Amino acid sequence: MSTNQKKPDPVTEQDLPSNTVKDPDTWATGEETMTGAQASYLKTLSEEAGEPFDETLNKAQASKRIDELQSSTGRGKNH
Template identity: 75%
Template sequence: MTEAKQNPKQPSNAKDAPPSNTEKDPSDWITGDEPMTGAQASYLKTLSEEAKEEFDANLSKAEASRRIDALQEKTGRGK
């Protein structure tokens, strides 16, 4: 029987996987102070309309991310 060799650069299972970089706290973002992206603005506008709340077009990327999370919670969308 041949034993399979493990690639040392790849984790053997999910438990050994490095932490994900896809869900960082917005306060830790290097570009968090930049203006929100077009995609953020579009989604935030939609969520704001659904939640019947004011849309603020002057939010930073980090502020927009936190606002999206709050409005998703309020509207039942997303996560």
């Protein structure tokens, strides 16, 4: 005799909590100099927003500034 018990649906990636969005203030490497990619993107966003580019920002500060400029320019909304 067989039973027709339905197996639970597998957990999909979208069901799991994201570990990619973390508060920059808690980054272990947040005090390090911003990465080249951050600097390049931040410079582009700054130019588009008509804002000055600050090359002295650390990783955490650059991440926050990128978020601010994305919001003001409308970039990065759809990843």
